[in-house]
Amino acid sequence: MAVYTDITEIDLKHFLAQYEVGELTSYKGIAEGVENSNFLLHTTKDPLILTLYEKRVEKSDLPFFLGLMQHLSERGLSCPLPLPRRDGELLGELSGRPAALISFLEGMWLRKPEAKHCREVGKALAGMHLAGEGFEIKRPNALSLEGWKVLWEKSVERADEVETGLEAEITAELAYLEAHWPKNLPAGVIHADLFQDNVFFLGDELSGLIDFYFACNDLLAYDVSICLNAWCFEKDGSYNVTKGSALLEGYCSVRPLSDEERDAMPVLARGSALRFFLTRLYDWLTTPEGALVVKKDPLEYLRKLRFHRQISSVAEYAPAIEVAP
């Protein structure tokens, strides 16, 4: 359960008094997520999400995240909206943490997505990339090559505790990615964490995207590679080519990938697998026993990374997708 900071009813009522949200009737911590503390609030008006921003979220980045949700929503993307206080501010403070109230998005995340859902995710991701155009605030990706090196430096000494030989393997991988990372692909605002728990469905219909707290400016195709990693592998670690094809076709039906973006997909997928391996490894090694959060398995992403190393063309992710001759 991701509740790092607890709140008292008195403090919460005091906080809510700054908003036009009705009277609090109940609240509870949300037993999902790993980054921030989230609470579901019921009031005499609409249900709400209260988020207290924690460890990886820099306060100076919050105008980007909250402004982005407004920008995307204004452009027709279904996503939660931050609620303004009576004084117009989107951000307040509760229990010593920066805190915001966010509108409640209806829907559920899918525990067992099928290819048809992957297609919808591809379309929604492309829709988000187009809707992100024109967003004025910039936020470089703190979890790209330089950020990976920093995370690795913090974990490297204990890496072989997790698996023998990991130190040499990941050090070599970072060097490879640094030498081969694409530089001139189309860039824009990316979600950067569009995992299953961040996409809501009502039945088979995608109802919206949540959790924009890793969003940043980076290569659009890198975001696609994150979704390939997050949506197109089975629990046994095998890649599902039907899901991969559906995801890429869905994406391309809204925003076609250029030949250069398609060619870069294997290296981008290696990078995104490494990114999630590194944050999970760091959390695995540093989260105290007994913390109210379910730690995620870094080795899942090590296996994905090894899979992508064997891939030489986007056609291996999606055979039917056209590749430049």
Ligand SMILES: Nc1ncnc2c1ncn2[C@@H]1O[C@H](COP(=O)(O)OP(=O)(O)O)[C@@H](O)[C@H]1O
């Ligand atoms: N706007 C929202 N509407 C409905 N549920 C939400 C909303 N935001 C968060 N949640 C719920 O809280 C959980 C954790 O939110 P998330 O933003 O993924 O947390 P974290 O940033 O800590 O990973 C989600 O899986 C979902 O159940």
Ligand SMILES: N[C@@H](CCOP(=O)(O)O)C(=O)O
């Ligand atoms: N998706 C990341 C962890 C971030 O979790 P989220 O709850 O913010 O989506 C991972 O799986 O490692």
